[in-house]
Amino acid sequence: MSNFLAFATSTLLPLIALPIMYWVTKNLPKTKPKRTKTNLVFYVHDNFSGHDTSAVTVAGCNGPTTSVLKFGTLVAVDDPVTEGPDRDSREIGRAQGLYINSQMDGKGLHLVFSVVFTEGEYKGSSLEIQGPDPFSVKEREFSVVSGTGFFRFVRGYGIMTTEFIDILNLRAILKLDVTVKHDSDE
Template structure:
């Protein structure tokens, strides 16, 4: 004769199953995906892609001056080379938010206009410790192929040329897609 379970065990098992279904909303676990792109950031000259637009009166507007706000429109490339295939733009706002100038708040949209993600966006925001080579921010949403995306992005400065204020920044994006 096969073993049978008592009624309390059946009830507890049913309740646990119901709780699991409610918590997961009946969906399969999220899939994780990692993408790598490169920003070509230029802070000086005719082709500058990041510019200060406002700051505190009487102070120099710079990445180290509290209250300075920058706008960004960096090309997003497939490799670190400036001659690589451009797949979109990183457009947004950077605000120096700490009194000592060590941190900036970034609100950035990756707007894809070429390749397999064309027409899609990823929304990034968070506090960036700009004196560190590697900075982690949140991916808070997306559109198109990235609808309902969430995750994080690691900004890593690959190279920086002080006289021209040119830098190459690697974005390693880890996403949980429904």
């Protein structure tokens, strides 16, 4: 009889326990990751000339000598990103990527670049920015489509305004006011 009880217990126990465990785990409350909203303001210094050149034309209808103000011109950038509009403001990262003049009249760009944070609270993280930049408009909205580090699973948008522009020397300071939502460990 003890052999029968041992056999029945060892065989029936898993058959009873598995459905119970399945039901319990299926009916436990699910925890969703906490979504955090982060607002950032920073400045991008886009310089086609001077000792601190950070943007270069790589292709266009006249080759790399084509003006960025002409349709079809492709530009590579590695622009400083600072906390404030002044060039001597603390550098917190780099805006690295490209943009193309994608408007027939030459007054609009399409941006695709990463803001790579090298200092401060978000050091080691990045935001991926994409969207139109009709630079003759005062405020331009763009998408934040991805991110790394602190900004994993990010989505959001930003408003870009021109703080300073020198058309003759092709130098500009752009203010980016960014709002993103992302998962948080908190």
